[in-house]
Amino acid sequence: xxxxxxTVERLVLYARLLKRLQEEGVDxxxxxEIGDELGLKASQVRKDLSYFGEIGKRGVGYSVPRLCEHLExxxxxxxxxRIAMVGVGRLGGALLGYGPLQNEKFKxxxxxxxxxxxxxxxxxxxxxxxxxxxxxxxAELAIEVFILTVPAEAAQSVVDRIASSSxxxxxxxxxxxxxxxxxxxxxxxxxxxxELEKLLFYLKQRESQSAHFVLE
Numbered sequence: 001x002x003x004x005x006x007t008v009e010r011l012v013l014y015a016r017l018l019k020r021l022q023e024e025g026v027d028x029x030x031x032x033e034i035g036d037e038l039g040l041k042a043s044q045v046r047k048d049l050s051y052f053g054e055i056g057k058r059g060v061g062y063s064v065p066r067l068c069e070h071l072e073x074x075x076x077x078x079x080x081x082r083i084a085m086v087g088v089g090r091l092g093g094a095l096l097g098y099g100p101l102q103n104e105k106f107k108x109x110x111x112x113x114x115x116x117x118x119x120x121x122x123x124x125x126x127x128x129x130x131x132x133x134x135x136x137x138x139a140e141l142a143i144e145v146f147i148l149t150v151p152a153e154a155a156q157s158v159v160d161r162i163a164s165s166s167x168x169x170x171x172x173x174x175x176x177x178x179x180x181x182x183x184x185x186x187x188x189x190x191x192x193x194x195e196l197e198k199l200l201f202y203l204k205q206r207e208s209q210s211a212h213f214v215l216e
Contacts, residue, residue: 003051008075010048013038015075018068030061081106082142086158087149088113088128091174095149096124109141112158131158138165145170152177 003011017037021029031045038045049067052074083106085092092111095101101108111128113119119130129137137143146162148155148171155175162168163182170186173179181187 007048007051010038010040010044011071011075014045014048015068015071018064018071021064022068026064028061029064029067033061080104081145082109083107083145083147084110084112084137084141084143085126085147085149086112086131086134086162087151087175088115088118088123089149092147092149093123095147095174096126106145110137110143112137131161134158134161135164138162138167142167144168145172147171148173148175148179150175155179 014034017034018029031042031049034040034045035042049062052070085095085108088096088111096108096111108124108126111118111123111126112131112134113128114131118128121128143165144167146168148158150158152175155173155177156179159171159179159181162171163185166184168185170188171179171181173187173189174192176191176193178189179187
């Protein structure tokens with residue numbers, strides 16, 4: 001079954017919310033309460049969760065521990081993904097300090113850069129290697145996923161190095177440039193400027209609609 005990308009994004013938000021609620025000792029939650037927490041309609045929450053079978057009870061709600069476990073199993077297999085990052089600049093450094101990246105699902109096992117001041121150092125528990133060693137380190141550490149935070153002009157050459165290994169399954173690309181990878185490697189592009197442009201577009205649409213209503 002193919003699930004739309006916005007639905008997957010909401011599932012991640014549900015799982016994050018439920019994990020927090022579980023840590024706070026909350027046992028049961030309704031679709032309305034989930035929606036209120038995340039700014040969604042209760043009907044949307046019920047629809048998203050119904051993709052994977054009925055796990056709530058009408059008039060009772062969802063068991064937080066059970067739903068949390070259910071979503072975790074849907075979103076990723078019960079193992080640790082070994083991740084590496086290429087580019088330990090400002091964006092890369094910020095991502096390394098991003099709390100949700102430090103969890104039981106994935107482990108940052110290596111970093112890569114070309115700056116001699118960074119190569120050989122350890123950042124938040126992960127050793128930094130020169131990019132020339134990418135192929136060797138992938139094999140040594142069985143790296144499966146890469147995060148790219150390199151300049152646009154360097155992105156494709158880095159991907160070519162990564163693609164020389166059969167271990168890598170996915171790339172999360174923050175570089176503001178299109179990249180080409182073998183079909184065996186799943187690429188997900190995150191262009192922050194595009195996301196900002198989308199936000200500004202929708203803000204403009206909202207302002208236009210508000211002005212329209214005022215004029216009438």
